[in-house]
Amino acid sequence: MRHLIDFGDLSRAEWDSLYHRCSEIMDHPADFLDACKGRVMASLFYEPSTRTNFSFQTAMLRVGGTVFGFADPRSSSVAKGETLKDTVKMVSGYADVVVMRNPLEGAAKAASLYSNVPVINAGDGGHMHPxxxxxxxxxxxxxxxxxxxxxxxxxxxxxxxxxxxxxxxxxxxxxxxxxxxxxxxxxxxxxxxxxxxxxxxxxxxxxxxxxxxxxxxxxxxxxxxxxxxxxxxxxxxxxxxxxxxxxxxxxxxxxxxxxxxxxxxxxxxxxxxxxxxxxVYFEQARYGMFARMALLTDLANQPRMDPGAVEIGTVPVCRNPRCVTQAEHYLPPLVKQNGGLTCCAYCDAALE
Amino acid sequence: MRHLIDFGDLSRAEWDSLYHRCSEIMDHPADFLDACKGRVMASLFYEPSTRTNFSFQTAMLRVGGTVFGFADPRSSSVAKGETLKDTVKMVSGYADVVVMRNPLEGAAKAASLYSNVPVINAGDGGHMHPxxxxxxxxxxxxxxxxxxxxxxxxxxxxxxxxxxxxxxxxxxxxxxxxxxxxxxxxxxxxxxxxxxxxxxxxxxxxxxxxxxxxxxxxxxxxxxxxxxxxxxxxxxxxxxxxxxxxxxxxxxxxxxxxxxxxxxxxxxxxxxxxxxxxxVYFEQARYGMFARMALLTDLANQPRMDPGAVEIGTVPVCRNPRCVTQAEHYLPPLVKQNGGLTCCAYCDAALE
Amino acid sequence: MRHLIDFGDLSRAEWDSLYHRCSEIMDHPADFLDACKGRVMASLFYEPSTRTNFSFQTAMLRVGGTVFGFADPRSSSVAKGETLKDTVKMVSGYADVVVMRNPLEGAAKAASLYSNVPVINAGDGGHMHPxxxxxxxxxxxxxxxxxxxxxxxxxxxxxxxxxxxxxxxxxxxxxxxxxxxxxxxxxxxxxxxxxxxxxxxxxxxxxxxxxxxxxxxxxxxxxxxxxxxxxxxxxxxxxxxxxxxxxxxxxxxxxxxxxxxxxxxxxxxxxxxxxxxxxVYFEQARYGMFARMALLTDLANQPRMDPGAVEIGTVPVCRNPRCVTQAEHYLPPLVKQNGGLTCCAYCDAALE
Missing domain, CATH: 3.40.50.1370 (Aspartate/ornithine carbamoyltransferase)
Structure with a gap:
C-alpha cells in the first residue's frame, strides 16, 4: 500500500496486518514513541472536520511525528489561485505524508497522482472516508x-x-x-x-x-x-x-x-x-486514533518517490458535478470497472 | 490535585511544591526537555486569548510534550451541534491533559466531570483564571x-x-x-x-x-x-x-x-x-510560562482515569445567565458552601 | 548574524557558510534531527502566506524544534490593542526565534529592536523577503x-x-x-x-x-x-x-x-x-525548506540577549505610507545611507 484512498483497496491480509500493528501500539504505546521521529505530516483540511483532524494530529504526535497544515481553507491562501496539483507538489516537498479532507469527490485520488509521498483520504465529499x-x-x-x-x-x-x-x-x-x-x-x-x-x-x-x-x-x-x-x-x-x-x-x-x-x-x-x-462510541473515537497511529507508522516512513509524468486532461469525462475533475481540468480522464460498469476512477460515478 | 479549576483549591503546601518544581525548571531547563515526552495537550479556546494560549503551548513544548486544539471556535466545528460533554469525552480520549478557555462561567468545572484526563482552567468567563x-x-x-x-x-x-x-x-x-x-x-x-x-x-x-x-x-x-x-x-x-x-x-x-x-x-x-x-511585566509573562511548565509536568503525566457516572440534570438551579449550567442542561445541579452562603458549584454565584 | 532582516546584510562568506550547512543537511538529514531540540519558533504571520509559513514550520520541525504562532491576525487577538513592541516582548519571552510576516515595510527591523531572540523577516510588505x-x-x-x-x-x-x-x-x-x-x-x-x-x-x-x-x-x-x-x-x-x-x-x-x-x-x-x-520550481520550494533549516539551526540556538534600552520616537521621519513607523509611533527615528542617499532604516525609502 502506498496511498490510502479507499478502504476497498486494502486486502484482508493488509487489514489484518494493519490491525496487528494497531494492537501492538495499544498494548505497548511506549515502544512507538519515536516510530515517526523526524517525520512530518501535512494536514490539509479544505473543509472543517475537527474530530477527524484531531484524531490524525494526535495519532501522528503519539508516534513521535510532527504536524503542519490548515484546518479550514478560509484561513489559508493555498486554496486561492492555485491548482490542487500545485498545492500537492509544494506540500509533498515539505511533508512525509499528506492527509487530505476535501469537499470534492475523488480529490484524494487526484492528489495521489502528483504527490511524492503517501496520501491518506480523510474524507472526499460524500464519497469515501476509509x-x-x-x-x-x-x-x-x-x-x-x-x-x-x-x-x-x-x-x-x-x-x-x-x-x-x-x-x-x-x-x-x-x-x-x-x-x-x-x-x-x-x-x-x-x-x-x-x-x-x-x-x-x-x-x-x-x-x-x-x-x-x-x-x-x-x-x-x-x-x-x-x-x-x-x-x-x-x-x-x-x-x-x-x-x-x-x-x-x-x-x-x-x-x-x-x-x-x-x-x-x-x-x-x-x-x-x-x-x-x-x-462504546467515545472509546470508538479513541480506537480511531490508534488505528491512525498504525497507518501513519507505515505510510509516513516510506521513501519519497517521484510519481512520474501524468497525462494532461482537457475536458472532464465524468458528469458528477461534485467530482474533482469538474474543478481541476488538467486531470487525466481515468476510468475503472466497478462490477460491470465503467466508472470515473476518481469519484466512482458511472459514466454514460 | 487532579484538575486545576480554581487557584483556591490549592493548599499552601501544594503551591509551595508547584513553585519548587517551577524553580527547578527555571534553574535547569535542560533537565526537563523530555519531562512530558509522548504526552499531548489539548488546547480548547472557545474564545480567543492569544497570550494565554501561547503561554500554555510553549510551556508544553518546552517540557517535550505536543499540542493540538483550536484557538477560536469559529474556525472549529466542535462548537457546533455538540454538547460540551461530548467534546470533552472525545478530546480527553486523544489528549493527556485538557486546557480550556471558555466564555461561560464554570465551564472548566463542568468539563472536569466528564474528562478522563486532568482539566486546567485557562479562564472561564469573568470567573476564574488560576x-x-x-x-x-x-x-x-x-x-x-x-x-x-x-x-x-x-x-x-x-x-x-x-x-x-x-x-x-x-x-x-x-x-x-x-x-x-x-x-x-x-x-x-x-x-x-x-x-x-x-x-x-x-x-x-x-x-x-x-x-x-x-x-x-x-x-x-x-x-x-x-x-x-x-x-x-x-x-x-x-x-x-x-x-x-x-x-x-x-x-x-x-x-x-x-x-x-x-x-x-x-x-x-x-x-x-x-x-x-x-x-517586570514582560518577565512576568515569561514566568507564567515557567509556572505552566511546572503544572503540566505534573498534570500531563497522570494516569488516565474514568470519571465515573455523573448524575443527569434537567433544569439549572443557578440563575447566573453566564453560568455554564444555563447552556448545558444535562449538568448535575451541584452546589457548595462559600462562607455561609449556598452557591453554584460551577460559577460560585449565590443561590436564592 | 543575529537577525535576518535583509539578505544584503549577509556577507559572501556568511552566505557560503549558510549554504555549506544547508548542503550538510541535504546530504545527511538524519544528523540534524535534534539540532534544535528544545527550541521553539514563534511564527507571527500578520498576513496569510501559506507557502512561506509551511516552509518555515516544516524546516523547524525537521531539525527537531517546535512551533507556535498565528497564520493570520484575524484569528488572533494579538493584533488588537497592542503595539508591535509589546507583542514582540511577550513572544520573545516564550520563543527562541521569531519569524515574522507583516504587511508594513520595516516591521521585522522594528521587531528586532525589542526582541530577546533572533528575528527572521519572512516578508515585510513589498520591501524584503530574504x-x-x-x-x-x-x-x-x-x-x-x-x-x-x-x-x-x-x-x-x-x-x-x-x-x-x-x-x-x-x-x-x-x-x-x-x-x-x-x-x-x-x-x-x-x-x-x-x-x-x-x-x-x-x-x-x-x-x-x-x-x-x-x-x-x-x-x-x-x-x-x-x-x-x-x-x-x-x-x-x-x-x-x-x-x-x-x-x-x-x-x-x-x-x-x-x-x-x-x-x-x-x-x-x-x-x-x-x-x-x-x-525545477517545485524542487525550488523544497530547497527553500532546507535553506530555512540551515538558518534555524544557527539562529534558534543563539543565547537570549537583552536588546537594551531603545530611544522613544514621537513623530515618524519617513513619509512612506507603508512604513512601519507610520503605525508604531514610539519607534526611534533611525536613518541609514544607501549609496549617497539618506534613507529610512526600516523601509529604505529615501528621506527628503
Missing amino acids: TQTTADLTTITRLRGGVDGLSVGLCGDLKNGRTVHSLIKAMAKFQGVKFFLISPRELAVPEYMRAFMRENGMWFTEVTGLESVIPSLDVLYMTRIQRERFVDPLEYERNKGVYILTRRKLERARRDLLVMHPLPRVDEISIDVDDDPRA | TQTTADLTTITRLRGGVDGLSVGLCGDLKNGRTVHSLIKAMAKFQGVKFFLISPRELAVPEYMRAFMRENGMWFTEVTGLESVIPSLDVLYMTRIQRERFVDPLEYERNKGVYILTRRKLERARRDLLVMHPLPRVDEISIDVDDDPRA | TQTTADLTTITRLRGGVDGLSVGLCGDLKNGRTVHSLIKAMAKFQGVKFFLISPRELAVPEYMRAFMRENGMWFTEVTGLESVIPSLDVLYMTRIQRERFVDPLEYERNKGVYILTRRKLERARRDLLVMHPLPRVDEISIDVDDDPRA
Whole structure:
C-alpha cells in the first residue's frame, strides 16, 4: 500500500496486518514513541472536520511525528489561485505524508497522482472516508476479538450514510457477518448496496423498528436521521422516536453488545445511555486514533518517490458535478470497472 | 490535585511544591526537555486569548510534550451541534491533559466531570483564571524571594478585575501581606472582597491616588481602567491620568519595587517605564510560562482515569445567565458552601 | 548574524557558510534531527502566506524544534490593542526565534529592536523577503554547483517584482553573472536597479522577447505578469502570450537549463512544462525548506540577549505610507545611507 484512498483497496491480509500493528501500539504505546521521529505530516483540511483532524494530529504526535497544515481553507491562501496539483507538489516537498479532507469527490485520488509521498483520504465529499472504517473495525475487533460471524445492526439513515455504506463494503472481507438494516422505508439502503451484499453472499434483513431486533445484535451502529432527508416533515416526526436509542430499549439487548456511533451525535442516543458499559462510541473515537497511529507508522516512513509524468486532461469525462475533475481540468480522464460498469476512477460515478 | 479549576483549591503546601518544581525548571531547563515526552495537550479556546494560549503551548513544548486544539471556535466545528460533554469525552480520549478557555462561567468545572484526563482552567468567563495567579505569584517569589510580608499595591479597576480578586484570594495563603488598594471610588473592590480580607485577617487600605502610596510598595500591580466602566465619561477623563504609571511617578518608589501588569497594557503604563529595571511585566509573562511548565509536568503525566457516572440534570438551579449550567442542561445541579452562603458549584454565584 | 532582516546584510562568506550547512543537511538529514531540540519558533504571520509559513514550520520541525504562532491576525487577538513592541516582548519571552510576516515595510527591523531572540523577516510588505532569496540561491547552487558565471534570465514583471530585485542584489555577491532581463517595456526594471547593476559591474541586457534569448540561459526565472499592472488592458492582451513559458519555447533551451518560479504560478508556465526535467520550481520550494533549516539551526540556538534600552520616537521621519513607523509611533527615528542617499532604516525609502 502506498496511498490510502479507499478502504476497498486494502486486502484482508493488509487489514489484518494493519490491525496487528494497531494492537501492538495499544498494548505497548511506549515502544512507538519515536516510530515517526523526524517525520512530518501535512494536514490539509479544505473543509472543517475537527474530530477527524484531531484524531490524525494526535495519532501522528503519539508516534513521535510532527504536524503542519490548515484546518479550514478560509484561513489559508493555498486554496486561492492555485491548482490542487500545485498545492500537492509544494506540500509533498515539505511533508512525509499528506492527509487530505476535501469537499470534492475523488480529490484524494487526484492528489495521489502528483504527490511524492503517501496520501491518506480523510474524507472526499460524500464519497469515501476509509479511516472512519478502520476506526470502526478496530473497535469491534478489539472489543469482540474479531468481526467474523457477528450480527451487526445498522440503524438510522441508511440511504445517505457514507459511513454505513463503507462499513458494509468493508465487512465483505469477513466471514459470516449478518446485517440487520434498521431504517424508515424512505431511508433504506440503496439498491446497489443490496446488490453488493447479494453478490458477496452476505446475509441481511431490513426492518423498520429497532426494538424487535435489538436482542439479536452483537453490534448496534447508530447514525443520525436528518429531518431534511424526509419529503414529508410529519413522517419525520412520526418516525424519529423509533430510531432513538434509550436506556429502556437497551434493557433487552445482550450484555456484550457494542453500541457504536461515528459522532457527533445529536439526539439519536439518549444521554442516559452514555454510562452503560455497552456504550462504546467515545472509546470508538479513541480506537480511531490508534488505528491512525498504525497507518501513519507505515505510510509516513516510506521513501519519497517521484510519481512520474501524468497525462494532461482537457475536458472532464465524468458528469458528477461534485467530482474533482469538474474543478481541476488538467486531470487525466481515468476510468475503472466497478462490477460491470465503467466508472470515473476518481469519484466512482458511472459514466454514460 | 487532579484538575486545576480554581487557584483556591490549592493548599499552601501544594503551591509551595508547584513553585519548587517551577524553580527547578527555571534553574535547569535542560533537565526537563523530555519531562512530558509522548504526552499531548489539548488546547480548547472557545474564545480567543492569544497570550494565554501561547503561554500554555510553549510551556508544553518546552517540557517535550505536543499540542493540538483550536484557538477560536469559529474556525472549529466542535462548537457546533455538540454538547460540551461530548467534546470533552472525545478530546480527553486523544489528549493527556485538557486546557480550556471558555466564555461561560464554570465551564472548566463542568468539563472536569466528564474528562478522563486532568482539566486546567485557562479562564472561564469573568470567573476564574488560576494560571494567571500562578504567573503572578511565581514572578513575585522568584524576584523577591517570597510573598510573605510584602506591601502590595493594586491599582486600577479593582471592582471588575478578575485578576486582582484572584490575587487577593491567593495571597490569603501567605503571612503578613499588606494591600494598598488604589482606585477611583467608583471602581473600588466589591464589599465581598473587603469581607474576605477582614475574615482572613489581611491588612488593607483604600486610597484614590497612586503617587502618595508608591513609596511604601514592594509590588505595584497595575490594571487597565476601561472608559466603559464609568457612568460619567467626564469622571473618566478627570481620573485617568491619576492611574497612569509614568517614569516621573516611579522616581519616589523603592529601588527593588516590582511593577507588574497582566498584559496587554493599553496606556496605563507609560512606554518610558519599560526600560526601568523595576518594570517586570514582560518577565512576568515569561514566568507564567515557567509556572505552566511546572503544572503540566505534573498534570500531563497522570494516569488516565474514568470519571465515573455523573448524575443527569434537567433544569439549572443557578440563575447566573453566564453560568455554564444555563447552556448545558444535562449538568448535575451541584452546589457548595462559600462562607455561609449556598452557591453554584460551577460559577460560585449565590443561590436564592 | 543575529537577525535576518535583509539578505544584503549577509556577507559572501556568511552566505557560503549558510549554504555549506544547508548542503550538510541535504546530504545527511538524519544528523540534524535534534539540532534544535528544545527550541521553539514563534511564527507571527500578520498576513496569510501559506507557502512561506509551511516552509518555515516544516524546516523547524525537521531539525527537531517546535512551533507556535498565528497564520493570520484575524484569528488572533494579538493584533488588537497592542503595539508591535509589546507583542514582540511577550513572544520573545516564550520563543527562541521569531519569524515574522507583516504587511508594513520595516516591521521585522522594528521587531528586532525589542526582541530577546533572533528575528527572521519572512516578508515585510513589498520591501524584503530574504529567505526567498536564500531558497533561490540554494536551488541554483545545488543544481548547478555554484552561481558564479551563470547566465540568468529574469522574465515577467521586472518593475514590481520584489523577488527579482532581491535576487539581482544578492547576485552582486557573485562573480561574472550575466542578466537577461525579459519584460514588456512598461514593466522593465526600475532605473535604480539598472544603476545598482552598473555600479556593481554586472553585465545585463534588456529584451522584450523570451524566445530569442532562451538558448543563452543557464537559469530562467519566471514571474507573473498581473493584468492590473498595465495602463492599457489591450497592451496586456497583446503581450501576455510572449511571457508564457511553453514546452515548445523550451525546445531550443539548453539541456541543463533551470526553470525557476517563486510560486504560486498562475498561467505563466504552461502545465505541460512540469514534467520536463528542467522545470525545477517545485524542487525550488523544497530547497527553500532546507535553506530555512540551515538558518534555524544557527539562529534558534543563539543565547537570549537583552536588546537594551531603545530611544522613544514621537513623530515618524519617513513619509512612506507603508512604513512601519507610520503605525508604531514610539519607534526611534533611525536613518541609514544607501549609496549617497539618506534613507529610512526600516523601509529604505529615501528621506527628503
